[in-house]
Amino acid sequence: MDQFLQMGANTVLSSPKGNVTVSYEISNSIDISLTAFLLTDSDKVQGDSGIIFYNQPKSSSGVASLLPSEKVGKTKVHKINFDMSKVPKGITKIAITLTEDNSTGFSNVKNLKAEVCTDNTIIQLAPSSFTNENGIVILELYLRNGQTKAKSIWRGFDSGLEGLCENYGVEVESEKQNKPSEPKAIQKQTPKKPDKTITDPKHINRQNTLSPISLEKVKGKISLEKGQKPVIIDKTPEITATVSWKSGTDYDIYALVYTKDGRQIDVAMFGAEGTPPLRSYGNGAVEHMGDVLRNSGSTKTEVIKLRLNDDILSVVPVVYSAQSNGTGSFYRYKVSMSIDNHNGTSVTILAKNANNNDRIYSCVPGILHNTRDGVIISPLELYSTPDSERRPKLKLGSSNMVEVIMDKGPINDYK
Numbered sequence: 001m002d003q004f005l006q007m008g009a010n011t012v013l014s015s016p017k018g019n020v021t022v023s024y025e026i027s028n029s030i031d032i033s034l035t036a037f038l039l040t041d042s043d044k045v046q047g048d049s050g051i052i053f054y055n056q057p058k059s060s061s062g063v064a065s066l067l068p069s070e071k072v073g074k075t076k077v078h079k080i081n082f083d084m085s086k087v088p089k090g091i092t093k094i095a096i097t098l099t100e101d102n103s104t105g106f107s108n109v110k111n112l113k114a115e116v117c118t119d120n121t122i123i124q125l126a127p128s129s130f131t132n133e134n135g136i137v138i139l140e141l142y143l144r145n146g147q148t149k150a151k152s153i154w155r156g157f158d159s160g161l162e163g164l165c166e167n168y169g170v171e172v173e174s175e176k177q178n179k180p181s182e183p184k185a186i187q188k189q190t191p192k193k194p195d196k197t198i199t200d201p202k203h204i205n206r207q208n209t210l211s212p213i214s215l216e217k218v219k220g221k222i223s224l225e226k227g228q229k230p231v232i233i234d235k236t237p238e239i240t241a242t243v244s245w246k247s248g249t250d251y252d253i254y255a256l257v258y259t260k261d262g263r264q265i266d267v268a269m270f271g272a273e274g275t276p277p278l279r280s281y282g283n284g285a286v287e288h289m290g291d292v293l294r295n296s297g298s299t300k301t302e303v304i305k306l307r308l309n310d311d312i313l314s315v316v317p318v319v320y321s322a323q324s325n326g327t328g329s330f331y332r333y334k335v336s337m338s339i340d341n342h343n344g345t346s347v348t349i350l351a352k353n354a355n356n357n358d359r360i361y362s363c364v365p366g367i368l369h370n371t372r373d374g375v376i377i378s379p380l381e382l383y384s385t386p387d388s389e390r391r392p393k394l395k396l397g398s399s400n401m402v403e404v405i406m407d408k409g410p411i412n413d414y415k
Contacts (some may be wrong), residue, residue, distance in 0.1 A: 003123045005116075006371060008401040010151035011123065013141075016084040018118035020096050022138065023077045025110040031101040032109070034078040035161070036064050037168045039093040044169035046090060051170065052080070062086045064094055075111070082141055084148040093142040095153075095168065099135045099161045106130035106156065114138050116150050127154040134160040137167075155400050217374060222347045224366070226381040232374040236341040239306040239375065241317045241368075245335045253302040256316040257286050258394045258402045267304065272391055272410035285309050308370045314402035315370070318392060319351075319363040320412065337365035339377055349379045359386040364404055382406050 005011055022034060038050035038059060045051060052059055057066040063086045067079045082094060096114075100106055107130050116123040116139070125139060133156030140151045157163030164170075217232045224231065243253040254268030269291045271277045280287040289303040306315060319335055340346040349365040362384035369376040384390070384407050391409030394402055 003121065005123050005125050005150065005152045006373065007125075007127060007152050007154045008369075010149050013116065013118045013123075013148045013150055014121050015118040016148040017082070018116060019079055019081045020114060020116050020139070020141075021077055021079045022096075022098060022112075022114045023072075023075050024112040026071065026074055026076050027108070027110070029102065029104050030109055032076070032078070033099050033101055033161075034066065034069075034080060035097050035099065035164070036066065036080055037095045037097065037164075037170070038063065038088070038091045039095055039168060040090050041092055043093070043095075043167075046088075049088075050091070059088075061088045063088065063091070084141060084143060087143065093140055095140050096138045097136060097164050098138060099164065101134075101160070103134050103160065105132045105134050106136060107132070116141075123150065125152045125154075130156055132158050134158065135162075135164045137164070153400060218347070219345045222345070224347060224349050224377070224379040226353050226379050228379055230376050230378040231347060232371075232376050233339070233341050233345045233347060234343055235308060235370070235374050236343045237307060239308065239339060239341050241304045241306060241315070242301050242338045242340065243303075243317065243319050243335065243365075244301045244338070245319075251300070251302070251335065252291060252320045253304060254288065254318050254320065255286055255304050256318060256392060256394050256404075257281055257312060258314045258316075258396070259311050260313055261311075262396065264394045266391065266409075271413045273413075275391075275410050282309060282311065285312060286315060306368070308375070312370050313396075314394070315368045316364060316392065316394060316402075316404055317366070317368075319365065321361050335363060335365075339366075339368065339375075341375070347377050349377075349381065351381060353381050360384055361387075361389060362392070362406070364392055364406070367402065367404060369401065380404060 003011070024032065033054060036052040037045055038052070040046060049060060052064045052066050054066070059065070063083055065081045067081065069076055069078045080096065100109065106112065112127060114125040116125070130136070135157035137153045137155040139153050142149055142151070157167070222231060241255070243251065245251050252269065254266060257265040257267060259265065265278070265281050266272065266275050267278050267281050267286045267288055269277055269279060269288055284305070285307050287305045289305060291302070304317060317337055319337070335351040336348055338346050338348045351363055351365065360383050364380050364382040366377055366379045369378070382404060388407045389411045390407045391412060393405045393408035395405060397403040
């Protein structure tokens with residue numbers, strides 16, 4: 001049975017034993033090598049024995065064995081066998097990586113793909129486009145609660161093997177010109193201090209389980225709550241994000257946009273500290289449809305239109321009520337967000353976990369991930385800390401999924 005694992009997603013493997021194959025179209029201008037790193041919980045190798053590469057193709061424990069590459073027609077294939085039941089003591093993960101040793105970059109590699117094979121199951125992995133990267137972490141194999149899992153990573157490094165090795169606590173020594181560098185483990189590592197904003201589960205959205213193997217591509221009217229798994233909807237030329245609430249207070253909606261080049265763009269009718277108002281971004285790719293003031297209607301709405309292009313990785317709608325507008329509880333005013341692709345599918349996220357605290361001013365109902373297969377909608381329902389007027393901040397996490405960190409952005413202007 002064939003399955004597909006989207007970039008950033010993970011899945012349970014049917015067996016701890018199997019193989020990973022990587023294939024691509026042969027070209028005289030590219031020279032690709034496969035390297036595996038046996039990692040501890042801190043994502044570092046224990047020593048030289050933790051590196052599986054052309055000059056050390058097998059681990060002594062039998063957990064990983066690199067086979068010679070083969071040519072199949074116009075395709076070159078790399079293969080590494082694994083048996084996670086044989087992981088050495090202290091090792092919990094294997095990172096499978098590629099380097100482009102001619103330094104031409106993976107943008108020139110055509111038909112690049114990877115497969116994880118266990119028993120009769122083949123899990124396919126395909127990356128997004130690359131530019132100048134000449135080192136890539138394809139996937140990770142790891143143990144969790146007695147199960148073997150695979151995570152599709154496709155994280156790129158501009159510094160090739162050196163960047164990969166530095167990431168995993170390894171130094172490289174170049175022996176001869178025109179040959180790949182020889183990796184050697186660094187014996188002494190100074191541990192990095194943890195980033196408290198990243199490890200605080202109350203203020204960050206972690207995207208580790210966005211797997212189309214288990215996700216359903218939905219149609220019709222769908223309701224999501226915090227804790228439920230994400231869904232995928234068809235990506236249409238125009239998608240609307242509509243926030244609704246009971247009349248009686250003045251909420252505002254704005255959108256945080258995260259682009260492929262790592263920028264955060266705030267689309268909002270009002271500014272923040274060092275961030276001017278911006279009604280539209282990317283020639284209407286993300287567009288605010290106007291501020292709705294207090295009125296006598298029973299329900300109020302504000303709308304953001306999305307015409308998603310390849311430059312946009314994620315969009316995060318934010319619901320906000322300034323202190324200057326008076327107090328207002330997200331729970332009491334029944335705030336909800338609906339994502340509609342105008343092709344028969346709408347996904348609604350309700351603020352069911354909000355409380356009656358009138359001093360909480362920002363809510364992030366969910367996040368939209370723009371992918372080739374559709375738009376992934378994840379219910380988050382994150383709230384700012386009491387009295388905070390700061391916007392959320394977006395960052396690209398280790399799984400190549402955009403994460404939301406509350407209360408770390410600029411302070412909103414009072415309206």
